Amino acid sequence: MSIIEGKVWKYGDNINTDIISPAIYMERSVAEAAKYTMSPIDETFGTEYKPGDIFVAERNLGSGSSRETAPLVLKELGVKTIVAKSYARIFYRNCINVGILTIECAETDKIHKDDVISIDYEKGIIINKTRGEQYAAQPIPPHIAKLVNLGGLIPYLENWQKEHADK
Amino acid sequence: MGMTMSEKILAHAAGLAQVEAGQIVMAKVDKAMMDDLLGPRVEIAEQMERMGAKIWDANKVVIISDHYTPPANAAQADIVKFTREWAKEKGIENYYEYIGPCHQIMIEKGHALPGEVIVGTDSHSCSYGAVGSFATGIGSTEMLGVLMMGEIWLKVPETIRVEWSGKLNAGVMAKDISLRTIKQIGHAGATYQTVEYVGSGISALPMDERICIANMAVEMGAKAGLMEYDEETAAYLRSIGVEKEFTRISSDPDAKYSSVLQFDASTLVPQIACPHEVDNVFDVTDVKSKIDQAYVGSCTGGRYTDLKMAAQILKGHKVASGVRLLVSPASSAVYERCLREGILGDLAAAGAIILPATCGACLGLHSGTIGEGEVCISSTNRNFIGRMGSKKSFVYLGSPAAAAASAITGQITDPREFL
Numbered sequence: 001m002s003i004i005e006g007k008v009w010k011y012g013d014n015i016n017t018d019i020i021s022p023a024i025y026m027e028r029s030v031a032e033a034a035k036y037t038m039s040p041i042d043e044t045f046g047t048e049y050k051p052g053d054i055f056v057a058e059r060n061l062g063s064g065s066s067r068e069t070a071p072l073v074l075k076e077l078g079v080k081t082i083v084a085k086s087y088a089r090i091f092y093r094n095c096i097n098v099g100i101l102t103i104e105c106a107e108t109d110k111i112h113k114d115d116v117i118s119i120d121y122e123k124g125i126i127i128n129k130t131r132g133e134q135y136a137a138q139p140i141p142p143h144i145a146k147l148v149n150l151g152g153l154i155p156y157l158e159n160w161q162k163e164h165a166d167k
Numbered sequence: 168m169g170m171t172m173s174e175k176i177l178a179h180a181a182g183l184a185q186v187e188a189g190q191i192v193m194a195k196v197d198k199a200m201m202d203d204l205l206g207p208r209v210e211i212a213e214q215m216e217r218m219g220a221k222i223w224d225a226n227k228v229v230i231i232s233d234h235y236t237p238p239a240n241a242a243q244a245d246i247v248k249f250t251r252e253w254a255k256e257k258g259i260e261n262y263y264e265y266i267g268p269c270h271q272i273m274i275e276k277g278h279a280l281p282g283e284v285i286v287g288t289d290s291h292s293c294s295y296g297a298v299g300s301f302a303t304g305i306g307s308t309e310m311l312g313v314l315m316m317g318e319i320w321l322k323v324p325e326t327i328r329v330e331w332s333g334k335l336n337a338g339v340m341a342k343d344i345s346l347r348t349i350k351q352i353g354h355a356g357a358t359y360q361t362v363e364y365v366g367s368g369i370s371a372l373p374m375d376e377r378i379c380i381a382n383m384a385v386e387m388g389a390k391a392g393l394m395e396y397d398e399e400t401a402a403y404l405r406s407i408g409v410e411k412e413f414t415r416i417s418s419d420p421d422a423k424y425s426s427v428l429q430f431d432a433s434t435l436v437p438q439i440a441c442p443h444e445v446d447n448v449f450d451v452t453d454v455k456s457k458i459d460q461a462y463v464g465s466c467t468g469g470r471y472t473d474l475k476m477a478a479q480i481l482k483g484h485k486v487a488s489g490v491r492l493l494v495s496p497a498s499s500a501v502y503e504r505c506l507r508e509g510i511l512g513d514l515a516a517a518g519a520i521i522l523p524a525t526c527g528a529c530l531g532l533h534s535g536t537i538g539e540g541e542v543c544i545s546s547t548n549r550n551f552i553g554r555m556g557s558k559k560s561f562v563y564l565g566s567p568a569a570a571a572a573s574a575i576t577g578q579i580t581d582p583r584e585f586l
Contacts, residue, residue: 024532063355086358089388161219
């Protein structure tokens with residue numbers, strides 16, 4: 001199944017991990033901290049996000065801190081797919097590792113809050129059903145697709161552990 | 168085809184004669200560093216237990232509790248306790264706590280060495296590039312993989328070569344070199360790349376100033392910030408008890424760069440990054456704002472040279488009424504040296520409040536968080552919205568000299584006025 005459809009939560013450039021996961025809440029459990037996801041710029045996200053909604057941003061998403069709590073609070077709320085023009089390196093890897101699909105699309109400025117979009121990530125096509133538009137998305141590199149298809153790094157490590165447990 | 172420093176280090180770590188930018192390699196990890204904030208307690212301990220997995224080599228693991236020390240509440244204390252007990256249970260002898268931000272400790276205790284591949288759960292792990300380590304920040308699950316396998320997949324980065332010639336003028340510091348470079352490259356301009364800092368402007372700097380520059384490579388999105396091993400590196404390593412000589416690793420003359428940038432340190436003036444992005448940088452003379460707090464500290468701007476410069480600026484002056492100046496040395500060793508040399512006394516005499524060595528206020532956890540509408544000039548590395556406290560507060564990044572000068576006047580101030 002390579003089609004994902006959902007309602008959009010839309011943000012701009014440079015949404016850093018201090019915004020996604022403010023440090024002050026990191027001493028709490030992920031479930032508790034998740035209520036404050038994005039709170040420095042949007043107090044509704046942590047309480048009104050519905051699983052299946054799609055998180056869309058523009059350039060340099062996830063810059064700053066390496067905190068994995070950023071993808072973890074997003075995952076806790078039910079985020080499975082993110083679309084952005086570009087990502088900061090550590091955040092991108094963290095998303096893949098915890099099993100969040102990160103899609104690159106150069107035209108996310110045309111996508112708005114509450115639009116309904118449909119993503120065919122194998123073909124690299126995003127259809128904006130609200131606006132009747134179509135955008136191109138970058139195909140996922142093979143070494144990353146391998147991890148995504150497994151469900152993140154943990155299933156990969158489980159396999160590794162089984163192979164190496166007796167050695 | 169010549170190789171860059173990054174390509175040489177990663178080729179060695181991957182057991183290959185030659186690699187080039189863009190290639191994906193499995194690199195052997197020399198050191199794995201975890202902190203209290205994002206170390207064992209995030210996924211790592213639980214998943215390791217569940218899988219029955221073991222650490223590949225406990226001698227190559229370093230754990231440092233620094234973000235939540237000294238703890239501000241019971242939740243933070245429990246995290247530090249958990250981290251300490253986990254380190255003990257796993258036989259990790261390189262465990263430190265309460266003695267300062269992890270990056271300073273990694274370098275000061277000789278855990279970061281030239282030519283090594285180092286990963287850390289904190290994004291400023293790129294600091295170790297100052298001693299010639301290829302070092303980068305990773306997430307907690309990624310660290311779990313490293314702890315089990317002892318290796319990590321890395322895309323060999325392209326390199327931006329940044330050449331700083333000339334000598335800094337009085338009152339201008341490494342932090343200004345760092346901010347000026349970030350202004351040019353932009354906060355995402357080095358994403359996935361290494362920023363290689365070379366030239367007479369860099370080699371003239373003492374190690375503790377070099378660390379400030381490598382530290383902020385990630386603020387351009389970089390994977391690593393690298394400097395060449397030279398006489399200063401060798402002298403520094405000897406001073407901390409590392410006797411071994413290392414091969415000088417530098418980029419080949421025909422190495423391929425994504426770009427080469429040139430700057431002149433002799434014409435540089437103090438720089439300030441205005442809220443709320445690190446690349447929102449201006450000459451100090453163009454920035455006007457009142458301040459409520461000045462902060463000198465962290466893995467970016469709390470080392471010996473930093474505190475010494477702040478004390479020099481403040482000597483014979485007082486912190487302005489209604490303003491507080493907080494000073495947190497980057498480690499207990501920095502604290503002790505500054506105490507011994509009278510630097511802490513001079514700072515205290517001017518009205519500074521001396522804090523323990525901690526990450527605390529830099530990311531708004533404790534020991535100096537700021538409230539709604541408050542403005543802080545800080546020698547730290549990030550000025551993101553809400554970074555040091557209230558989401559309605561404002562952080563300006565500058566050198567320790569600029570922070571000290573601003574503390575005297577209560578406004579963002581050019582430190583050269585006090586020299």
